[in-house]
Amino acid sequence: MIYLDFDSTLNNLAFEWVKYINSNYQTNITVQHIKHWDYIEETFGKEANDFWKNPDIYSIIKPLEGGIEFLNALKEQYNVSIITHSWPGTEEAKDANIKKFFDGINVIHESEKHKVTYNGILIDDNPHTIVRHCKSNYQYGIVFTNNDTYSWSNIELIKDDINKVSKYIRFKRNYTEILEFLKK
Numbered sequence: 001m002i003y004l005d006f007d008s009t010l011n012n013l014a015f016e017w018v019k020y021i022n023s024n025y026q027t028n029i030t031v032q033h034i035k036h037w038d039y040i041e042e043t044f045g046k047e048a049n050d051f052w053k054n055p056d057i058y059s060i061i062k063p064l065e066g067g068i069e070f071l072n073a074l075k076e077q078y079n080v081s082i083i084t085h086s087w088p089g090t091e092e093a094k095d096a097n098i099k100k101f102f103d104g105i106n107v108i109h110e111s112e113k114h115k116v117t118y119n120g121i122l123i124d125d126n127p128h129t130i131v132r133h134c135k136s137n138y139q140y141g142i143v144f145t146n147n148d149t150y151s152w153s154n155i156e157l158i159k160d161d162i163n164k165v166s167k168y169i170r171f172k173r174n175y176t177e178i179l180e181f182l183k184k
Contacts, residue, residue: 001120006084008125009144010067020051035151055093063101070175081106083113127158134165143171
């Protein structure tokens with residue numbers, strides 16, 4: 001069983017969020033400036049998070065390049081579900097976006113992913129989510145770094161936990177590397 005995160009693992013949410021921040025806060029940050037998940041709020045205030053709390057964003061969110069092909073390749077070999085943490089009120093719009101681009105996939109809305117992913121591999125861009133999965137389930141977890149574009153997908157952020165999960169956790173730069181690892 002493969003559990004696959006949606007936001008910023010299969011889609012461009014982080015890139016659209018950065019565009020929103022740059023437009024609304026007259027700045028010029030990139031995705032690489034986001035060193036951890038609280039960076040935007042710490043830098044620009046709580047209201048900066050309104051972007052991903054708005055269900056309308058799913059009308060502009062698109063798959064990352066290769067995301068559709070990646071999911072289809074996974075589905076050929078594995079039972080696959082998308083597991084996503086959704087802000088209350090965004091579930092319906094997110095489901096519609098998933099159906100539009102990734103039709104025919106099971107979708108699970110869950111903030112504590114490790115409670116659901118006990119019987120499979122979790123792929124996610126958030127290393128903390130992967131650590132919780134690996135520690136709780138003794139299953140592999142793959143941190144998707146999007147060719148090291150995601151500064152928050154850095155091993156340094158989990159250095160205190162890495163020894164506890166080093167047997168299970170893997171950092172992979174792109175979809176090809178993930179597929180190669182899963183073939184082993």
